[in-house]
Amino acid sequence: MPHVLTTIAEAKEVLPEIAKSDTIALVPTMGALHDGHLSLVDIAKRSATKTVVSVFVNPMQFAPGEDFERYPRTFDDDLAKLDEAGVDYVFAPAVNDMYPDGVKQTRVVGGYAAGLLEAAHRLAHFDGVLTVVTKLFNIVRPNVAVFGEKDAQQLFLVRRLVRDLNLDIDVVGAPIVREDDGLALSSRNRYLSTEERAAALSLVRALTAAASNGDRGIREMISQAQGALMDEKLVKMDYVSIVDPERFTLVNEAYTGKALVLVAAKVGTTRLIDNMSAYVGEYR
Numbered sequence: 001m002p003h004v005l006t007t008i009a010e011a012k013e014v015l016p017e018i019a020k021s022d023t024i025a026l027v028p029t030m031g032a033l034h035d036g037h038l039s040l041v042d043i044a045k046r047s048a049t050k051t052v053v054s055v056f057v058n059p060m061q062f063a064p065g066e067d068f069e070r071y072p073r074t075f076d077d078d079l080a081k082l083d084e085a086g087v088d089y090v091f092a093p094a095v096n097d098m099y100p101d102g103v104k105q106t107r108v109v110g111g112y113a114a115g116l117l118e119a120a121h122r123l124a125h126f127d128g129v130l131t132v133v134t135k136l137f138n139i140v141r142p143n144v145a146v147f148g149e150k151d152a153q154q155l156f157l158v159r160r161l162v163r164d165l166n167l168d169i170d171v172v173g174a175p176i177v178r179e180d181d182g183l184a185l186s187s188r189n190r191y192l193s194t195e196e197r198a199a200a201l202s203l204v205r206a207l208t209a210a211a212s213n214g215d216r217g218i219r220e221m222i223s224q225a226q227g228a229l230m231d232e233k234l235v236k237m238d239y240v241s242i243v244d245p246e247r248f249t250l251v252n253e254a255y256t257g258k259a260l261v262l263v264a265a266k267v268g269t270t271r272l273i274d275n276m277s278a279y280v281g282e283y284r
């Protein structure tokens, strides 16, 4: 079984001792673990000699009215999966340990990319993510931290956080793990009914439609993707956007080169995100 650290004080007592003779890889999660998370654990295990997985549903990154209260909490099941995966430490603090004075104190605010896409639909979301990630980094003091490419905007912002604040942490991105039919694994998939699960496939259809029309320009890519989403009546699109993956800036019709297509939509009441790499222009 992994050694479970349930308080910041315990983590700060145990982990610095480990760091004297080991390197530490951290996988931050909100629990409700699936094979996507376990692929991050695999990368972590290959990147350092000890692996720490944090399980913390962070209230600060949920806007009022979002699913903080009903977010799935499956700690015993998570622990069994982490045991089987050979994880060394699980850090699972309580909310009042992480935020003894509430969530309205000092916060870490990202740059321009923290105001786009997800941020337009989830108010102050990335302040919450970057603040908790900074706290986790300071508590665990990892050499390596692994984040999924499914949350591409988050991954970009965490890389910027580490670079901009000179943190000595190697941030590793992990490829998106999908079901056999293409649906990206997500803890929120468990909210979906059978009909919604089928309709959710329109997200990956939208991305594939955009990515396979890169030679026809940005407008056509977006229009193809929007068409795939609009074909499903259970799906309500939040955005389809295309960014330059190096800068995370929205691209315009004149753009050519590597691109990232991002989609967010509500399927019934469940909000899902996904993304796919593409090439814009004549592929050389």
Ligand SMILES: Nc1ncnc2c1ncn2[C@@H]1O[C@H](COP(=O)(O)OP(=O)(O)OP(=O)(O)O)[C@@H](O)[C@H]1O
Pocket: 028, 029, 030, 031, 036, 037, 039, 040, 146, 147, 148, 149, 150, 151, 174, 175, 176, 177, 178, 184, 185, 186, 187, 188, 189
């Ligand atoms: N399908 C996936 N493939 C690769 N990484 C993933 C996948 N799903 C989640 N991750 C990564 O796991 C980490 C923890 O994510 P989180 O606990 O929010 O899970 P999630 O499945 O994305 O949940 P949610 O449904 O809340 O978005 C993040 O770095 C996230 O990008």
Ligand SMILES: CC(C)(CO)[C@@H](O)C(=O)[O-]
Pocket: 028, 029, 030, 056, 058, 061, 129, 132, 133, 151, 154
């Ligand atoms: C990185 C993270 C664990 C911070 O709460 C969360 O945003 C997530 O699960 O992707």
Ligand code: BAL
Pocket: 030, 061, 151
């Ligand atoms: N996967 C990012 C965490 C969130 O949706 O709040």
